[in-house]
Structure formats: C-alpha cells, structure tokens
Amino acid sequence: MNTREQLAFKRGDMIDSMLALKNGEQNPIYKFEGDNLLAHPSSFFIAGFEATATTLAFVLHDLACHPEHQETLYKEIQAHLSGKEMTMDSINELPFLDCILTESLRLHPPLPVTDRIAVKDYKVPGTELIIEKDIAVYVSVNATNQDPKYFSNPREFIPLRTEKVEDKKFYESLAFGIGPRSCIGKLFT
Numbered sequence: 001m002n003t004r005e006q007l008a009f010k011r012g013d014m015i016d017s018m019l020a021l022k023n024g025e026q027n028p029i030y031k032f033e034g035d036n037l038l039a040h041p042s043s044f045f046i047a048g049f050e051a052t053a054t055t056l057a058f059v060l061h062d063l064a065c066h067p068e069h070q071e072t073l074y075k076e077i078q079a080h081l082s083g084k085e086m087t088m089d090s091i092n093e094l095p096f097l098d099c100i101l102t103e104s105l106r107l108h109p110p111l112p113v114t115d116r117i118a119v120k121d122y123k124v125p126g127t128e129l130i131i132e133k134d135i136a137v138y139v140s141v142n143a144t145n146q147d148p149k150y151f152s153n154p155r156e157f158i159p160l161r162t163e164k165v166e167d168k169k170f171y172e173s174l175a176f177g178i179g180p181r182s183c184i185g186k187l188f189t
C-alpha cells in the first residue's frame with residue numbers, strides 16, 4: 001500500500017479502495033488505518049484463498065469420477081472459448097460449468113459449518129427448544145446441503161438437478177452461507 005501510494009499508481013483494485021478509505025473522511029469509531037486497514041485485505045486473502053483452492057480440488061475430483069460430465073464440460077468450453085480471449089464475462093457464459101461448481105460445492109462445502117449469534121430469544125417451531133439471546137448457533141452446511149427434503153439422491157453428484165427452485169427453501173445450497181453476511185466473494189467464484 002505504501003509503495004502504491006508513493007508511486008501514485010492506480011489500478012482500480014482493492015488496494016486503491018483501501019487507500020481511498022484511509023485518505024477519506026474517517027469515522028471516529030472505526031478508523032481505516034494501521035491494523036484496522038491491514039485486517040481487510042488479510043481477511044479477503046484468508047477467506048478467499050483456502051476455500052477457492054479446496055473447491056477447485058473437489059471439482060477436479062468430481063470430474064475425474066464422472067468422465068461423462070467432464071466430456072460435456074470440455075465440449076462447452078471448446079464451443080464457447082476456443083480461439084477467444086478468456087475473460088470474466090466469457091467464463092460467466094458457461095452454464096454447465098456453473099452447474100458443476102454448484103453441485104460440487106453442495107457435496108463438498110469448504111466451510112462445512114457457519115455460525116450466528118441469536119439477537120433475541122427464539123423458540124424453534126414445532127419444538128420446546130428456546131435459543132436464548134446471545135447464544136452462538138452453529139449450522140451444519142453439510143446437513144442442509146445433503147437433506148433429502150431439498151435434494152433428491154443427495155449424496156449423488158448430479159450437476160443437472162431437476163428440483164424446482166420453488167420447492168426448495170434454499171436456492172442451490174448453503175455453500176456460500178446465506179443472508180447479509182453471506183460470502184462476499186461468491187460472485188468472483
């Protein structure tokens with residue numbers, strides 16, 4: 001960041017955004033400087049790197065176990081990308097690749113547990129269980145992603161799933177979490 005600032009060189013990337021926050025008007029409660037500033041790119045790196053690497057490893061594993069899907073994906077890539085520059089937009093036009101990633105993430109979520117803190121007392125419907133305010137709640141992503149209520153043959157790798165979105169409580173799966181604190185990087189992936 002110091003080097004970028006000294007060279008006054010802009011790339012429109014995250015470092016530029018961090019410098020804009022550092023040099024902009026500061027909120028006295030949370031100042032974008034020192035460790036506070038450093039924490040943001042660090043959390044992006046930590047949150048993004050391992051999860052992406054694990055996802056890719058499992059996608060390759062699933063494709064190796066299912067050569068028929070590997071062949072379909074290969075043909076899709078050839079048809080759309082052969083002889084063209086590979087860009088974010090062109091990669092986003094590969095629907096079967098999306099299905100492969102989504103299904104692999106459903107079966108092998110790199111973060112198999114997500115957590116929240118109850119903001120108020122909550123009675124779990126249909127039970128006598130009360131989750132009290134301030135209690136940490138851990139949600140098993142694997143249990144939801146492999147629940148036969150939402151996914152037929154849940155342990156099978158089926159990229160072209162036919163469940164209707166309206167029949168499911170969750171669109172796709174919980175691999176990127178859910179709600180306002182869901183994964184900020186999911187659109188990059």
Ligand code: HEM
Pocket residue numbers: 043044045047048049051052055105109110111114115174175176177178179180181182183184185186188189
């Ligand atoms: C396939 C790759 C990835 C998977 C499966 C994944 C999964 C997740 C999950 C499950 C969460 C917790 C969400 C929740 O509790 O509801 C999360 C949070 C987060 N992820 Fe990812 N992630 C991936 C890639 C990335 C990348 C590439 C970045 C950064 C560029 C990133 C940055 C973050 C950050 C900053 C959070 C915390 C969000 C918050 O607390 O508001 N992730 N991710």
